[in-house]
Every structure is written in C-alpha cells, then in structure tokens.
Amino acid sequence: MKAVIAVPLVLCLIGAGGYAQEDVERRNLLEQRERLAVRLEELRREREFLLFQKEFYASDSKYLLFDFSSGRCQLKYRNRILKDAPFRVSPNMPAKARSIGVVILTRKREMAGKKTALVFGESFIVQSERKEKSLPAERRLPRVLLSQRDMKSMFYALEEGAKAYIVQ
C-alpha cells in the first residue's frame, strides 16, 4: 500500500519540479527580454546621434545641441564647437519636449527692439532671458532662455530649417 502512495507522490514532485525549473527559465528569459528591449532602445538612440553627427561632418549647416540635464547648449559647425552657452528652461517645459532626438528650427522671428526668437516647431522656443512679450500663438510654448549675448550669436548663426539635437 505504501508503494501505491509513494509512486504517484514521487511523480507529483518530479512533475512539479520540472515545471518549477521551466518557470525559473521562463522568468529569466522574460527579464532578459525586458533588459534587451531597454538596451536596444539606448543603442538605437546612440546610433541616431552618431548618424546625426556623421551627417554634419559633410554639411555646411550649423546646428545646435541641447543638453537639458546639464542646462547647456552648443552651436556647432562640422562637429566643431563654435559656441557653448548655458540656458534655463521655463517651468512649463514638459518632459515630452525634452525627448531625445532631432528638432527643426521652423521659424526665426525678429521684432522691433531686436527681440528675437528661434521657434522649434511645437517643441519649444529659444529666447533671450530678458522679459519679452510673446506672440499669442507662442505663449503656450515652453521656453529655453539664453543670455542676450548668446541669443544674439545663435540667432544670426542659424537659418530656418537648421537642426538641433536634444542629447538628454
């Protein structure tokens, strides 16, 4: 009678053990898949930035790099730094606007009193730190604020259609 009970019990334990082992592997694989997905995203971003830099080695256009984490931007030409400047952001700058990648300078706006602005589509607007009235259409846009002197340099150095890359 004991044997009658023991055989299925052993079978039961072996079966459960088998499933437990498979489950551990499954869990590991799922974790690995998740890690790899994150890594792939990082690698793709890195590739995008490297390709962006490669493109500008041969280009005659100046471009900007924004690093939101350090609050600095660089004006570059053929991957050489022409100007390095600190900036602040307005409180309404959402995390979405800071997403890594390329943004295009869609409009250079110059108004009376040398009030200038660089509009990067719907992402953000670059302006001088001095208090300036905004156009109604631009009021809702988040702002990147540069010193007057840096703004002057950037404004005249860039043309509409110029690219900027958000590094972080």
Next chain:
Amino acid sequence: MRNGEYGVEMLRKKAVGILACSLLALLPLPCFAQESSASITIEDLRAEVAALEQQALSIEEENEGLRHILKEQDDDDIYLVVDTENNRLSMRKGAVVLRTAIVGTGSRQYIQEETGRDWFFESPVGALTVLGKERNPVWIRPDWSYVEENMPIPKEDDPDRIVRGVLGKYALILGNGYKIHGTKYTELLGTHFTHGCISVGDDDLEFIYKTVKIGTRVYIY
C-alpha cells in the same frame, strides 16, 4: 461502521488522494503560470531573446563603426572662431577654450563711387583657413579707402598706397584681402568698425599669431 465498510471507505479515500496527486503532477501549478507569457512557449521565448541579443550586437557593431568614422574625421587641432555679432574671437581646442579676445569686425556700411562701383564692409562668414602669417604687415590701401575719404584714386603701383604700422605687429592672411590683424584704434575693439578684416588687440594678437599655424581653420559666423 462495520470493519468491511471501513476498509472500503479507506480504499476509496486513498484512491481519490492518489488521483489528485497524479493530476497535480500532470497539470501546471497555477502559481507558476505567468499570465503575460502563458501564450509563448519557452522555445519561442528562447528564440526571441536570442534574436534580440543578435539585434543588439548588430547595432553595437554599427555604432562602433560610426564612432570609428567620427574619430577618424576628428582632429585635435586648434581652431579660431569669430562671432561677428558680439565681436568676440575664441581660440579653441575641442571643448577647451584657450583664449578669448574682444575684436572688431566689419562695419556693415555701404559706400558707392560716382562711377557706380560699390562696397559693403562685412566680415566674411564661413570656414576659412590661415593661408599665411606676416610680421609687421604693410597695408596696401585699396580703392575704397580713397573713395571713403573723397580722395582721388592713385595708380595701382603708386607708393602712396603703401602704409606701414596701421595693421599692428602681426597679421594672419585669410584670403580675398581679409586678415586678422592688429589695430591703432583699440578703443573701438568690441564694435563693428573694420572694412571686413578682424582687428585684434596687441596682446591677444601676439598670442594668436604665435599659437596658430598656416592651415589653422577659422570659423567666422
């Protein structure tokens, strides 16, 4: 309960227990089941992970190649940058600024001769190169200099055109008549006052002259 009935009942209970155990062994335990991955077989999951690993490896290799290309194109040379809006010159080596100087750049003024010839005094923008270096440079007065002062224009080889001492001790030749040179009008440094050349103060000019080589890149914007 009679003995016989008791024995049958015990046997029935044991049989149920054995059956339950056997079923447990055959069925996956609910606590082990993963909801999200239940539909994927372990083999498919292994294949998926292997494919992702391969993909990551492939992009890593691609990025390494791109980094290599970028590194090859990079040089560690010193270069000059002139910001004509703010009248500033900086000497850089990558991210390091070696020197900054307040300079004078093109006045952005326009003059016209009676004959119709005209000039716009603007510093050239773009990527230029130091084509030559001069000590004690001599200024050969161009025609616009006479037009500007309402003076008659002398012949091209007229010695009156040769002026010494106005360009400072050193000059870097950028081509098309443009130079980075010294100035007598140091009080005007920081403004747009030149005819297109970049004017620099004596100390800064000496440092720049002694540091840059022929072939140094000059970026004017």
